[in-house]
Amino acid sequence: MINSQDLEFFTIIAGSRSLAAAARKLNVTPPSVSQRLQNIEVKLGVKLVERNARTTSLTDAGQRLALHGQHLLQELQQLTEDISDSKLAISGQLKLVSSLGFGEKHIGPLAAEFQNLYPNVTIELNLSDIPKWSLHNSPDIMFYIGYLPDSSLKRTVLAKNRRMLLASPDYLRSCAKLEHPNDLQHHRCIALRENDEDATMWRFTHKATQETATVRIDPVLASNVSRITKNWCLDGQGLIQRSSWDVKQELASGSLVHVLPDYELEEADIVALLSSDSVNRSKKVTLFLEFVQQRLPERLNQN
Incomplete structure (x- = not known):
């Protein structure tokens, strides 16, 4: 045996x-x-x-x-x-997977905070532009943003995620008119390739009329690293889609401008994916998930 x-x-x-x-x-x-x-x-x-x-x-x-x-x-x-309910009884390895930008900005710091609270827990965080769940080397939790294919994994929503279309003031001063999503065919667009999403299909819904528009862009620049695409946009190279939590500072400073504000882009909730339901999870996984649920909204509002 x-x-x-x-x-x-x-x-x-x-x-x-x-x-x-x-x-x-x-x-x-x-x-x-x-x-x-x-x-x-x-x-x-x-x-x-x-x-x-x-x-x-x-x-x-x-x-x-x-x-x-x-x-x-x-x-x-x-x-x-x-x-045992003592903190020292919470032990073992916690394996996490996340997308690059979100993991670097939020999950990494939260993992360090949690490890300080539970010193007998070791944490391994793997970041990828295309985070995947491997059957034989599965993480305890995978953090995911964007279109989520059908999956048997358990899904916990951590925060709503609003996306917006953005450009720098320099770009907008010299670009062609931009009054409708279809005008994007005449603009420089920048694509972020992550999560196996179709990065060149941009979908819009008018807030008042609920009119929908789907535009297939032809990106002049593309990358799998969100920081690079945002820097291109800041430099006036074109337009990007970006989650609102990731551009709070740039919007506040005016270095980026919300374009086509009458239209909404597809929302993509920030979720945690797990293989087990709440009854069968280890205590360290449950505690870390609760910790992220509590702390993540504060971080998203602060940054």
């Missing part, structure tokens, strides 16, 4: 590209990783991993063990935490 240490070990194997990569994470030699894996396979009487020189892949049995083993470890962690 395998034990919790075996499950923890195999979870690392499942989340690694190769046995050598797993050995580096475990700070042991590759032969010792191979030997321990073989011992687990002998215990279960099945092959868990297909091995070759450079990579590994899970067999069907390995995939089932990785998925259900992770859930069992979470339940064990929750049981341990439920027995």
Whole structure:
């Protein structure tokens, strides 16, 4: 029979590209990783991993063990935490995934604050322009903004997110007329490519009439880093879509101007995605989610 240490070990194997990569994470030699894996396979009487020189892949049995083993470890962690309610009892690793700009500006600082409150928790935050959920190396929480495809993941809304069209005063002084979304076809547009969204399809709704307009832009500049696209806009290079929380200072200073204010862009709520429902989450995950729900609105209003 395998034990919790075996499950923890195999979870690392499942989340690694190769046995050598797993050995580096475990700070042991590759032969010792191979030997321990073989011992687990002998215990279960099945092959868990297909091995070759450079990579590994899970067999069907390995995939089932990785998925259900992770859930069992979470339940064990929750049981341990439920027995004691002290802060020091909240321990273990918290794995987070977020988009680049939002993660850098908000989730990173909040993660540090939380770790100071719960010193026995270690936090790993991975940022990406296309944050994804991996079945075998899944995070505890993924923070997401924008169009959300159908998913079996549990969704918690953290804050409403209003997007707006923006340009610098210098650009607006010299550009063609801009009275309707269709006029964008004659303008310099800047695209932010993230979250697998269609970055060149901009959709508008008139606030008063509810008239809709969909414009396919041909961006003169595009990037997967939000800070770069905003800097281009500040330099007068063209128009961008941006969340209101990310341009509060620029709007207040006048360095950016809200364009076509009679129209609304598609809203994209800021959400937390989790694999487990509230009943089955570990206490550290629940506490961090509650912490972000409490602190994030304050940060969005301040910045």
